[in-house]
Amino acid sequence: MNGANALAPAAAAADADVAAPGPRGRMPLGALRRRQLAALFWGWLALVGLVCLFLGTFVIAFLASLKEDPLESPFRFVFPQIQPSAWFAAADLGAQAGGGAFWGGFGPGADLLFSATWAVPPGETLETPVVEVPRRVPGSSIARALTTDYASDHAAVEVVAVEETTVTGPDGALWPAARHTWRITHAGGGPLVDRLPFTATVPRGQVLIDADLPVSAMERRGRTASWSNLAPGALGLVFDNYRRVWNETVDISSGERLFPWWLLNSFLIAAGRVAMIVALASLAGYALARLRFGGAGAVFAAVIFSMAIPPQVTFVSNYLVIRDLGLLNTPWGVIVVFTFSAHVLLMKQFFEGFPREIEEAAIADGASHWQVFRHVVLPNARPALVTNAIIAFQAAWNDFFWPFVLLSSPPSSLTVQVGLLSLRQQGAGGESDWGLVLAGAFISVVPVVIVFLIFQRRIVDNQLSEGIK
């Protein structure tokens, strides 16, 4: 009680000090709190800004990967691939066309009704659109070589209804309009074709008002409304670029799909590198941290120095060694080319922080250095090992340089990062097909994210505190 009483005047004096500005201009408590809140707010805002900056580019790239034209300018945040109304329309049209509501397609038995409305300014005449299921030969030779069936060879189009109406035009006046409905049928047998392209051409000045499925592009200066696929199915509409990555990465000579091979190769190479790096880095790190041997300082200096050497410097010699070992175009060539100095450093630092008492207790019980390392230290080093493994996996997965140099043939031997380069070149005329590139890039990210999500808790899971109790 006495103590509390003794403190009370001091606290009151302190309150008085901050409440009224002193001779050195102390800030009132309210103002101080406001300043603290303001600092907190700005800090929070800066963090939100950084998150938006990094995550925002990721989100925009993902949205672009869904678009038919990823490079469209200006960038639209609302487009058919993310509109539920378009999903339902695409599912309905896909089902009508005989390809199913999910992935669509145009197959035998298709009986599809499609409507669209055009309008003209008052006083002008509405013309009937000239419609066609065009033969869309892909420009890219890869897609062209793979495309053997065309919807145009099987489709029959007929007008089933024309409903005249009026709509409010851009000038606010009522414009005469007509809603046309066509029936598209699949004549006879034949294969299920992925795409049902459709075009409707009208004279200039006649404006497309709406359609059952959002138009893919307006061509010929607004005259031709062009749908790249009238029966996409819901998933086919949203993930068309992703489906193309799967379907158009094919080894022309063998006919096998390449993307699964690229993912598998990347995974095996990353796993191989992780195993070697973790094994060697933990052994070297423990030796440098605990064992006393001649030249240990020099070895450590060499490890540090080697971190400053970019891999390109040793590129030629490494390449020639791998060539002479006959490891070109094999995953082993890429697995054995790695640098692990940073990992050794990480493990050395971890082992140096490991309580010596535990090791000494094991040695007092008669354990050898190897037994101490294997049965005492290593089980407790799991967080460092997992951290090293994640970093090594990420670096190996994202490695472009060595796979690009060492792997060239056959196409199924590439890693996913090098394979993505071939997507870049598949655009007709040699320019990039960014839809494919973006979709492929996002698929390649997925395994790294999964690995990180599975193992991230292990990084902070440390049992050392329990060990020294």
Place this chain on the structure above:
Amino acid sequence: MIDLPIRLLAGGFAALSAAVPATAETVRIAGFGGQDAAVVNGLITEAVGDRIAEAGIEVVYEPIEGDFSQFILNALSAGTAADLFYVDIFWADAVFRSDQAAPIADQSVADALLPNLAAAFTRDGTLLGIPKDFNSLNVNYNVDVFEEAGVDVPDADDTWAEFEEKLVAVSDALDGEVAGLCLVPDYARFGPFALATGWEPFDADGRTVLDEDFRRAFAFYTGMADSGAGVVAADVGEGWMGGCMSSEKAAVALEGGWMIAHLRDAAPSMVWNSTLMPRDPETGDRGNLIFTVAWAVNPASEVQDAAQELAAILTSPEAQQWVLEEGLAIPSRADLADNEWLQGDDVAQVASRNAFQGTGDGQVMPYEFGEYGGAWMEPINSALNAVLLGERDVDAALADAQAALDRLTGHDG
């Protein structure tokens, strides 16, 4: 007990061995990835597959993604290059100067090729690569845009002035919604205008002289931005002339046969056509550049004869006819100019016909600059850029370019 597995294994190996002819020689061939993989695959399986099999050759194609020139030059240095490989005229000199291409065994094949193409891969009278296909520049135009503007489409008789007049008329009639042409600061597009004047990239001393003829072409090309005939491609968010045309930002694109595939994907409904490059009003000639790729044989190949034979098969008349009729590329044999397919009216046929005609009409030179490679174009491209951006006038920009070229070619002393 262990006899049975061993016998089965031996039987399996025997069966595998029997699948490949005992005399078959494996020839590794390397080329571009992407579209070329489909073209080469079609050639070796469909067009000339039987001939290759008869020759006892097994082909392994290695399509290379990324920068092929870097890959093949590295591979040649390391001794790991394929037996037969692509050589692009743009960097062929680096391969030829270092003796990394064996002379073609049948030198007489040069007589069957378009003369400009054969000359591009000939050094000291020896053919070092068999050109497999080529491209040159055309005037590609959007028919709808010209019709809407009420302007006559470009034609083969146009002079520069008439060509420019049509482009200005299109732009004016459509209130600038569509430019006549997108201009790019690139010798690969400007070059034909310079060549049409009779100017040559190198004089007898190996010096590049940006003379009055060059200046006239340069002023015309860059002047199209001021006259309203063209806009700078970057100003309308495009990187090349073809992109401007497919997005309907420009009525015309000076591009090669690659526009056929590009427009199929980017503007499949576009009604378009092509014609020859316009003529210089003073000389009455047109100019053009040839973009071409050849098959070259690796002199270090252990299957030299088979590689030579395969090169001949892949560029044989039937192979080239297949390439042409599939619309995949424009083949290099001169007699294919009379091919029936080329006489058609389809845009792809017209464009291919123009390319054939373009190689022998006026001053046509390969797109290559000897030992200087792409560095030779840099001063000219910088000058084009400076003038198109309004940073320099024509004379000042050309003076800078001349000085830079003199330094490059060792004539600055």
